[in-house]
Amino acid sequence: MSPEPGEVRELFRSCFGGAADGVWLAPGRANLMGEHTDYNEGYVLPFALGQGIVAAAARRADRRLVLCSAQEPGGPADVALDGLAPGQVTGWAAYPAGVAWALAAAGYEVPGACIAIDSDVPAGAGLSSSAALECATALALTELAGLAVDRRELAAIARRAENHFVGVPSGIMDQSASLLARRGHALLLDCRSLETSQVPFDPGASGAGLLLINTRAGHELTAGEYGRRRAECEQAARLLGVPSLRYLTDVAELDRLTDPVLRRRARHVITDDQRVLDVVALLRSAAGDVYAGIGRLLTQAHRSLRDDFEISWPQADMAVDEALAAGALGARMIGGGFGGSVLALVRADAADQVRAAVANAFARRSWTAPEFGEAAPSASARRLGLQCVLVARRMQCGYVMRRHGSRARSPNCGTRFTASPR
Numbered sequence: 001m002s003p004e005p006g007e008v009r010e011l012f013r014s015c016f017g018g019a020a021d022g023v024w025l026a027p028g029r030a031n032l033m034g035e036h037t038d039y040n041e042g043y044v045l046p047f048a049l050g051q052g053i054v055a056a057a058a059r060r061a062d063r064r065l066v067l068c069s070a071q072e073p074g075g076p077a078d079v080a081l082d083g084l085a086p087g088q089v090t091g092w093a094a095y096p097a098g099v100a101w102a103l104a105a106a107g108y109e110v111p112g113a114c115i116a117i118d119s120d121v122p123a124g125a126g127l128s129s130s131a132a133l134e135c136a137t138a139l140a141l142t143e144l145a146g147l148a149v150d151r152r153e154l155a156a157i158a159r160r161a162e163n164h165f166v167g168v169p170s171g172i173m174d175q176s177a178s179l180l181a182r183r184g185h186a187l188l189l190d191c192r193s194l195e196t197s198q199v200p201f202d203p204g205a206s207g208a209g210l211l212l213i214n215t216r217a218g219h220e221l222t223a224g225e226y227g228r229r230r231a232e233c234e235q236a237a238r239l240l241g242v243p244s245l246r247y248l249t250d251v252a253e254l255d256r257l258t259d260p261v262l263r264r265r266a267r268h269v270i271t272d273d274q275r276v277l278d279v280v281a282l283l284r285s286a287a288g289d290v291y292a293g294i295g296r297l298l299t300q301a302h303r304s305l306r307d308d309f310e311i312s313w314p315q316a317d318m319a320v321d322e323a324l325a326a327g328a329l330g331a332r333m334i335g336g337g338f339g340g341s342v343l344a345l346v347r348a349d350a351a352d353q354v355r356a357a358v359a360n361a362f363a364r365r366s367w368t369a370p371e372f373g374e375a376a377p378s379a380s381a382r383r384l385g386l387q388c389v390l391v392a393r394r395m396q397c398g399y400v401m402r403r404h405g406s407r408a409r410s411p412n413c414g415t416r417f418t419a420s421p422r
């Protein structure tokens with residue numbers, strides 16, 4: 001469940017003293033298969049989560065972006081849009097500011113805006129809260145400006161913000177999942193051609209479910225290891241004479257690499273690309289026990305991420321082992337690594353057992369207790385609540401219209417109420 005639009009509207013009111021022009025939601029993501037394959041031009045298979053980030057926004061008359069967040073105490077961040085450049089904004093506000101910068105760099109004139117943000121995607125859980133923040137901002141700013149920007153382009157713009165403004169060398173997976181995924185589907189994305197296809201994915205209909213286990217161990221993509229892995233992959237591709245590791249499908253070709261570390265990194269990428277295709281083939285075939293097969297691939301992927309790519313962490317390894325021992329069909333760490341979440345595929349009747357086994361194992365080691373959630377393939381980013389407002393407006397009555405009668409235009413942010421009718 002994403003945060004309540006009513007609450008973020010209230011937050012907007014308390015931060016800026018007026019009413020938002022609209023509320024936009026962008027979901028976080030979980031990745032079913034294909035980790036660290038996106039920047040190697042490979043395949044990924046993420047899906048959008050029910051958890052997300054909501055942004056209540058209104059145009060401003062001046063050229064400033066003013067941001068407040070329910071999760072970030074310490075007053076609004078105030079950013080001048082003219083002359084905005086990488087390095088000028090740090091911390092969480094760099095993500096929305098970077099989106100405004102990247103939109104302008106792509107030739108889209110965005111207005112000044114006030115934006116209030118609320119989230120139920122835990123930061124640092126490897127569920128792509130950053131991309132959700134970028135995508136919610138991108139949708140809000142473009143719609144406030146009356147611009148219809150193609151979602152693929154918007155994903156590329158949001159990624160550019162993250163790469164060049166915030167300084168995280170991530171791939172295109174997270175923004176694509178947030179903007180392009182569909183409810184009840186996983187998104188197959190070919191990161192070389194950027195072609196997408198929607199793959200029906202509804203484990204609940206087969207008596208299975210996806211358990212998200214937030215291990216609550218730190219995760220920070222800017223910390224260096226992510227960039228190091230990316231550089232290693234690029235070096236391996238260079239030494240093998242291909243533009244990217246996507247061009248390789250046979251692990252035997254890796255014998256030409258003398259460095260065992262590079263060999264392992266490349267082996268993970270090649271085998272994970274294949275696992276994406278294998279999962280898609282299973283989902284598209286009606287034959288046999290699809291979810292048992294996907295479970296096995298998930299667990300193989302975890303071993304590859306742990307042993308070849310070396311980005312797992314003790315809590316994730318423990319969560320995977322305990323989940324499997326308690327009956328999960330398969331489990332693996334997801335996201336960039338070094339902290340965050342594990343995704344476990346579990347039959348409905350084993351879910352409680354899995355949760356208890358993982359929680360007990362963490363308690364035995366005195367680790368921070370994990371958090372459990374459901375990962376349900378959900379809809380992509382969108383504007384919320386517009387329909388209700390339009391219906392009320394058309395009826396020329398009710399709450400919305402009465403409020404219109406008592407408001408005055410604020411010099412800065414949208415509307416400011418002269419009397420509170422509530």
Ligand code: GAF
Pocket residue numbers: 034035036037038039128170171172173174335336337
């Ligand atoms: C992070 C990045 F942002 C993605 O682009 C992707 O590389 C992922 O780590 C690993 O698959 O979420």
